[in-house]
Amino acid sequence: MKSLEELRAIREKMQGKVGVRTENEGQTRVIVGMATCGIASGARPVLTALSDAVQEQGLLNINVTQTGCIGLCQYEPIVEVLEPGKEKVTYVKMTPEKAMEVLRMHLLDGQVVTKYTLGAAKRGTE
Amino acid sequence: MYRSHVLVCGGTGCTSSGSRRIIEKLKKEIKAQGLKEEVGVVQTGCFGLCALGPIMIVYPEGSFYSMVQEDDIPEIVSEHLLKGRVVKRLLYDETTKTEDILPLNETTFYKKQKRVALRNCGVINPENIEEYIGTGGYEALGIVLTEKKPEDVIQILLDSGLRGRGGAGFPTGLKWKFAADNDAEQKYVCCNADEGDPGAFMDRSVLEGDPHVVLEAMAIAGYAIGASQGYIYVRAEYPIAVKRLEIAIGQAREYGLLGKDIFSSGFDFDIQLRLGAGAFVCGEETALMTSIEGNRGEPRPRPPFPAVKGLFQRPTILNNVETYANIPQIIVKGPQWFASMGTEKSKGTKVFALGGKINNTGLVEIPMGTTLREIVEEIGGGIPGDKKFKAAQTGGPSGGCIPAEHFDVPIDYDNLLAIGSMMGSGGLIVMDEDNCMVDIAKFFLEFTVDESCGKCTPCRVGTRRMLEILEKITKGQAVLEDLDKLEELCYHLKSNSLCALGQTAPNPVLSTLRYFREEYVAHIVDKRCPAGVCKALLQYRIDADKCKGCTLCARVCPADAITGSVKEPHMINPEKCVKCGACMEKCRFGAIYKE
Numbered sequence: 001m002k003s004l005e006e007l008r009a010i011r012e013k014m015q016g017k018v019g020v021r022t023e024n025e026g027q028t029r030v031i032v033g034m035a036t037c038g039i040a041s042g043a044r045p046v047l048t049a050l051s052d053a054v055q056e057q058g059l060l061n062i063n064v065t066q067t068g069c070i071g072l073c074q075y076e077p078i079v080e081v082l083e084p085g086k087e088k089v090t091y092v093k094m095t096p097e098k099a100m101e102v103l104r105m106h107l108l109d110g111q112v113v114t115k116y117t118l119g120a121a122k123r124g125t126e
Numbered sequence: 127m128y129r130s131h132v133l134v135c136g137g138t139g140c141t142s143s144g145s146r147r148i149i150e151k152l153k154k155e156i157k158a159q160g161l162k163e164e165v166g167v168v169q170t171g172c173f174g175l176c177a178l179g180p181i182m183i184v185y186p187e188g189s190f191y192s193m194v195q196e197d198d199i200p201e202i203v204s205e206h207l208l209k210g211r212v213v214k215r216l217l218y219d220e221t222t223k224t225e226d227i228l229p230l231n232e233t234t235f236y237k238k239q240k241r242v243a244l245r246n247c248g249v250i251n252p253e254n255i256e257e258y259i260g261t262g263g264y265e266a267l268g269i270v271l272t273e274k275k276p277e278d279v280i281q282i283l284l285d286s287g288l289r290g291r292g293g294a295g296f297p298t299g300l301k302w303k304f305a306a307d308n309d310a311e312q313k314y315v316c317c318n319a320d321e322g323d324p325g326a327f328m329d330r331s332v333l334e335g336d337p338h339v340v341l342e343a344m345a346i347a348g349y350a351i352g353a354s355q356g357y358i359y360v361r362a363e364y365p366i367a368v369k370r371l372e373i374a375i376g377q378a379r380e381y382g383l384l385g386k387d388i389f390s391s392g393f394d395f396d397i398q399l400r401l402g403a404g405a406f407v408c409g410e411e412t413a414l415m416t417s418i419e420g421n422r423g424e425p426r427p428r429p430p431f432p433a434v435k436g437l438f439q440r441p442t443i444l445n446n447v448e449t450y451a452n453i454p455q456i457i458v459k460g461p462q463w464f465a466s467m468g469t470e471k472s473k474g475t476k477v478f479a480l481g482g483k484i485n486n487t488g489l490v491e492i493p494m495g496t497t498l499r500e501i502v503e504e505i506g507g508g509i510p511g512d513k514k515f516k517a518a519q520t521g522g523p524s525g526g527c528i529p530a531e532h533f534d535v536p537i538d539y540d541n542l543l544a545i546g547s548m549m550g551s552g553g554l555i556v557m558d559e560d561n562c563m564v565d566i567a568k569f570f571l572e573f574t575v576d577e578s579c580g581k582c583t584p585c586r587v588g589t590r591r592m593l594e595i596l597e598k599i600t601k602g603q604a605v606l607e608d609l610d611k612l613e614e615l616c617y618h619l620k621s622n623s624l625c626a627l628g629q630t631a632p633n634p635v636l637s638t639l640r641y642f643r644e645e646y647v648a649h650i651v652d653k654r655c656p657a658g659v660c661k662a663l664l665q666y667r668i669d670a671d672k673c674k675g676c677t678l679c680a681r682v683c684p685a686d687a688i689t690g691s692v693k694e695p696h697m698i699n700p701e702k703c704v705k706c707g708a709c710m711e712k713c714r715f716g717a718i719y720k721e
Contacts (some may be wrong), residue, residue: 001382002390004268014260023186034210051129063186065212
């Protein structure tokens, strides 16, 4: 080890990975539906894409977890975003690409991606 | 990159309850269900709740599975890891009492804890240096070597108020200052990992769960006092700790965090392991150094103190594992942060190994000043079987007992000394009404008689004579004058023994005499053991009204001491009875009692 910078580079690389192992109140929770319906319509790549991106970028305030069937099987893969003190936002028919858009716009910049939400999907079918 | 981390405890407690097999099975099952790329299995150090091992935590959800069995693994993998449905029935009871799963840090066991020395235990993989760096490891060493002068480091420690966690509570900064002030070409930094108190295992857990923190702190100590060589003296009976230390030292050398010119500062430091053969006296600082030198582990008179003439006659500092585990964080977060925890004269936190008659046996770290009541009733989850708390023993064979009347005393170094016990390394054994205090004192004396090195007469002969008196008492053969003789011997040992082993050996006797004298008197005068422990003073009897004559007791009695015919009340022949208690255990009618 030659310098503090060198040490800090390793730390940054590892931080996201080790940071997954904490729980804290102020975290934003991103929940991916991973029941049979979710998995069948492609929830796994969505979950791994989100999880990888959050860890790579060391976003310690975001907690990516999975859950069982949310009950809207025709809209799977579903991703729910729960920010502390805000209303839950439900994104439907997700793909890894769409999920990255959600991560960039909603989770990082605070702009809900309305076109992918459950509300938009319902309006589209009506 | 894993989306889910499964942490399985690899400490000694959970390893002995089968965590290695759990890990193998987990890996196999995860592979079989095609999750190898998504779910990582990490073997960590101790989570603390050893009573419920093997323990497994799944992140990011933070689901705490307790007493995991191999057969549960396929279900956990397919339900939880694949489909995201937490297997509620296998979770730690307390987290599932309400609709929502209770986060771990809100359970009574963890709520009042503050993990400083144990911060990485149960969080990182101790065999991977990068995980330690990922939680801020080696930052303190980097800061110290690139930005601080040795005297600054010592001042930080002095300001923090950190005192030695090995038991005596000497201010760590002062110890370092003495060694730094002595000029010598070669100085040494030693780590005392010869944890010998019966019931104490906090040092083992730090070494098993976070070995790098000790290496980092020792290197900081080396820089502060001007030493380039460190030794860790660790018991050979701690094979997991030894193995992880060896791996950690190897990795630290590979990453240039031990060795030459660390952080390009020109500072060299290396560490070697020395394995102790398990003699209790080698936990005493001068005996430990004598043992590292390759001689028989016997203490030597002080002064000269180790800071002047220690290992190989050179200035040396020796600190305990837990003391070291606090130091890197004190450097990074500042001495004020550390001093903000604890009481006026005892800063920071202390790790206790909870054992004995308590529900949550395990490892807890609490701020100094927490009361015994909080530890036993809240964190410890109370005493099994609704028994009454009688006393807690702290400090092992060097300490004493704290009776129920001091249940609300805030625990710190000075308060414990004032009530006749001591902090010791942190073993805390809880006793209930079924424990005989004379028997406890005898147990610890047996230990010190065994472990006395024999170099000085007061300890070698004195402990033996004291034990003989205690044996007389527990056999009902003593007279009241023996108590005076016992006390006199205690004071003699305290003032005349060469090292702390002999000086503190009378403490268990003195403190039980102080708080439970009436129990000693009951043994001597009434020939009775109030707790029903001392066999020689016990009689097993059969209540003729309750006995149904089922003959079960007569059949289990190994000494053929029970006679009687079917459907008639039985009798125990006291001449033949060996007082094993087998009959009482087996009787289905509660007809057998002891008095």
